[in-house]
Amino acid sequence: MLLIIFAVPAIVSLLFWCTSNKRLLHAINLIGAVLLLIFSFVITINVASNGRMVFPYDGSFLYVDSLSAIVLDTILIVGFMSMVYSVGYLEIELKREVIDLKKMRLFYSLTYAFIFTMVLAVTTPNLGVLWIAIEATTLASAFLVGFYNNNHSIEAAWKYIVICSVGIAFALLGIILLYLSTPAFGEDAKSLAFNWYYLFNHASQLNGGILKIAFIFILVGFGTKAGFVPMHTWLPDAHSQAPSPVSALLSGVLLNSAMYAIIRILTIVNKNLGESLYTGRLLMASGILSVATAAIFILSQKDYKRLLAYSSIEHMGIMAFGLGIFTPAALFGVLFHMLNHALTKSMLFLSSGNIYLKYETRQISKVRGLLRAMPITGIVFLFGIFAIAGMPPFGVFFSELKIIFAAFNADYIVPAVILVLLLAAVFAVVAVVLLEMFYGDKSSETPPKGKINHLGVAVTILMLVLIVVIGLFMPQPLTKILTNAAATIAGK
Amino acid sequence: MGVYLNFISSLILISAFVLVANKRINAYVRTFRLQSMLLAICAGMFGINNFLRGEGFELLIVCLLTIAIKVVFIPTLLKSTIKKVEYKVEKDFFLNIPVSILICCGLFLLTYFTVSGIEGLDKTDIKMYLVNSITVILIGLFFMISRKKAIGQIVGILIIENGLFTAAILSTRGIPMIIELGIFFDVLTAVLIMGILVFRINENFDTIDINKLKKLRG
Numbered sequence: 003m004l005l006i007i008f009a010v011p012a013i014v015s016l017l018f019w020c021t022s023n024k025r026l027l028h029a030i031n032l033i034g035a036v037l038l039l040i041f042s043f044v045i046t047i048n049v050a051s052n053g054r055m056v057f058p059y060d061g062s063f064l065y066v067d068s069l070s071a072i073v074l075d076t077i078l079i080v081g082f083m084s085m086v087y088s089v090g091y092l093e094i095e096l097k098r099e100v101i102d103l104k105k106m107r108l109f110y111s112l113t114y115a116f117i118f119t120m121v122l123a124v125t126t127p128n129l130g131v132l133w134i135a136i137e138a139t140t141l142a143s144a145f146l147v148g149f150y151n152n153n154h155s156i157e158a159a160w161k162y163i164v165i166c167s168v169g170i171a172f173a174l175l176g177i178i179l180l181y182l183s184t185p186a187f188g189e190d191a192k193s194l195a196f197n198w199y200y201l202f203n204h205a206s207q208l209n210g211g212i213l214k215i216a217f218i219f220i221l222v223g224f225g226t227k228a229g230f231v232p233m234h235t236w237l238p239d240a241h242s243q244a245p246s247p248v249s250a251l252l253s254g255v256l257l258n259s260a261m262y263a264i265i266r267i268l269t270i271v272n273k274n275l276g277e278s279l280y281t282g283r284l285l286m287a288s289g290i291l292s293v294a295t296a297a298i299f300i301l302s303q304k305d306y307k308r309l310l311a312y313s314s315i316e317h318m319g320i321m322a323f324g325l326g327i328f329t330p331a332a333l334f335g336v337l338f339h340m341l342n343h344a345l346t347k348s349m350l351f352l353s354s355g356n357i358y359l360k361y362e363t364r365q366i367s368k369v370r371g372l373l374r375a376m377p378i379t380g381i382v383f384l385f386g387i388f389a390i391a392g393m394p395p396f397g398v399f400f401s402e403l404k405i406i407f408a409a410f411n412a413d414y415i416v417p418a419v420i421l422v423l424l425l426a427a428v429f430a431v432v433a434v435v436l437l438e439m440f441y442g443d444k445s446s447e448t449p450p451k452g453k454i455n456h457l458g459v460a461v462t463i464l465m466l467v468l469i470v471v472i473g474l475f476m477p478q479p480l481t482k483i484l485t486n487a488a489a490t491i492a493g494k
Numbered sequence: 495m496g497v498y499l500n501f502i503s504s505l506i507l508i509s510a511f512v513l514v515a516n517k518r519i520n521a522y523v524r525t526f527r528l529q530s531m532l533l534a535i536c537a538g539m540f541g542i543n544n545f546l547r548g549e550g551f552e553l554l555i556v557c558l559l560t561i562a563i564k565v566v567f568i569p570t571l572l573k574s575t576i577k578k579v580e581y582k583v584e585k586d587f588f589l590n591i592p593v594s595i596l597i598c599c600g601l602f603l604l605t606y607f608t609v610s611g612i613e614g615l616d617k618t619d620i621k622m623y624l625v626n627s628i629t630v631i632l633i634g635l636f637f638m639i640s641r642k643k644a645i646g647q648i649v650g651i652l653i654i655e656n657g658l659f660t661a662a663i664l665s666t667r668g669i670p671m672i673i674e675l676g677i678f679f680d681v682l683t684a685v686l687i688m689g690i691l692v693f694r695i696n697e698n699f700d701t702i703d704i705n706k707l708k709k710l711r712g
Binding site: 131138141152178183193215 | 612613614615620628631635638644647650651654655658661662665666669670672673676677679680683684687688691694695698699704707709710
């Protein structure tokens with residue numbers, strides 16, 4: 003089963019090259035998307051009841067435990083939503099003659115390749131392959147960022163590939179150092195010394211001094227990809243210039259995959275050191291720095307997709323902060339937040355794509371009277387803004403609350419207070435800047451000419467329902483997986 | 495064996511210094527080719543050694559791949575790219591060469607003292623390999639920020655990758671084959687994509703000076 007989940011995105015990605023019929027391309031895409039959704043259910047149920055899924059029997063090729071299952075689920079669900087959304091989005095772009103059929107095929111193929119690389123990253127037990135997969139995500143999505151081929155998007159794509167390739171190089175150095183810290187294993191275990199579960203089970207035999215240095219390299223390397231300040235500069239550019247379905251994937255799941263890599267190595271390092279103070283300080287500092295920087299930059303944004311991108315930096319910062327606390331409650335909060343952020347942010351990016359198609363601009367100042375021009379998308383976007391800013395009853399609020407409570411319980415009073423103040427600031431700033439889009443005089447404004455992506459609107463409504471449901475009532479298997487994963491990370 | 499490897503890893507480091515001293519874009523590619531050749535020799539020596547001891551021939555394949563990809567293919571590709579986008583020869587660096595070399599010496603010292611300070615690294619030769627290869631990585635990074643042209647950045651990334659490979663081969667005596675292959679594949683694809691992007695930058699901006707890419711800020 004796991005092998006099928008692993009292979010399907012790759013096969014679908016290649017299938018697009020067999021045809022150039024428009025209907026057939028859409029059909030392949032929809033079939034692929036539905037398969038992704040089915041897989042996510044299968045994984046959730048299987049992992050919730052058995053604790054893990056492996057292929058082959060010893061898990062040397064593919065290994066999914068509760069932590070990987072959470073990230074894998076977000077990848078598959080957001081992947082499904084984005085790909086269904088893409089059908090409507092690309093159809094309108096075709097009609098506007100912004101793209102042609104060949105570019106549409108390229109888009110589909112690269113996006114599935116992108117999903118495949120992320121699936122590979124979270125299903126492989128091998129840290130070397132994990133690194134290769136994360137680097138491959140950059141390569142698969144570089145052309146998607148530069149998809150519109152104008153000055154801005156080319157600049158964004160160049161920055162994206164250069165900064166991420168360099169950053170990820172440091173992560174490889176970190177992994178090599180991790181490998182160097184395994185002298186006690188002997189020759190026959192050499193081939194296993196790259197596997198995280200093997201390293202985790204034998205963490206006490208590793209060399210702590212080398213691990214500390216390795217962790218810094220890993221944090222900088224994968225942190226670049228996860229969007230930690232000050233390595234974040236590629237992120238707002240790439241997220242704002244990419245087509246909206248790709249922005250949703252970048253923000254909703256790519257950042258999580260990089261975060262996943264950090265978490266995996268964090269568990270090994272903390273288990274070896276026997277405490278979380280060393281990694282905790284590093285993670286909390288970068289978390290607070292990210293939230294603070296994002297708050298400042300959100301205030302000065304003129305482009306709504308860029309603003310959403312900065313908000314992603316903020317949320318990755320919150321997760322890093324929670325990881326720094328490293329109590330089971332905090333880790334539960336982090337993983338729950340990961341899920342909430344992925345769904346909420348990708349929904350916002352998808353609705354921002356609808357707004358873009360209607361108004362044909364990304365400038366906040368040129369979008370006026372949103373609720374009048376597009377009532378449904380307007381409402382979804384409004385709820386999305388409240389959700390991402392952290393208002394009840396949406397999931398983001400509850401997970402932020404969990405992380406902050408955990409911080410107080412773990413006696414990190416000062417950092418927690420700083421975080422609360424910063425979150426309040428972000429809330430105010432997001433509301434002030436984005437709510438401008440809903441104002442406007444009926445008489446003075448000219449109605450926007452663009453088209454409405456009906457399929458896209460349906461997808462965003464579905465996601466809104468999902469967010470509210472998860473916020474109010476969490477399904478049993480999900481709670482179980484989250485608790486298990488938090489316990490795994492904490493090493494219990 | 496150890497003496498030769500030490501010698502070669504030092505030569506790789508020196509070639510990174512040579513790169514920083516280069517003035518013309520064409521010279522970057524030549525230096526990169528030289529460095530990759532040294533890397534291939536290093537992998538080849540290790541590979542023969544391992545092969546004679548009956549530990550498999552994986553490093554020999556790595557050696558051949560390095561020659562095929564990094565010594566032959568990528569430099570040829572870069573040269574043809576340069577020919578197509580480079581109209582006029584102009585100065586390509588912010589800092590003058592002596593200052594750059596001094597900064598690189600500083601980077602070496604920094605790495606030396608940092609790596610010496612790691613607890614638990616007792617083998618002197620592994621320490622030395624790490625110092626050399628991490629310095630190559632840092633010099634590659636410095637090279638990227640000190641040059642203006644897009645080609646300089648591609649070469650910088652390749653130098654960083656070479657430094658990583660040196661670290662991987664020398665200090666771990668060969669990492670698993672599948673990972674090596676994956677890294678090669680990634681490097682190759684990255685260079686191909688960046689090559690295409692350089693063309694697009696040239697089309698859209700009429701230059702490959704990346705300082706002109708300043709539209710997206712804040």
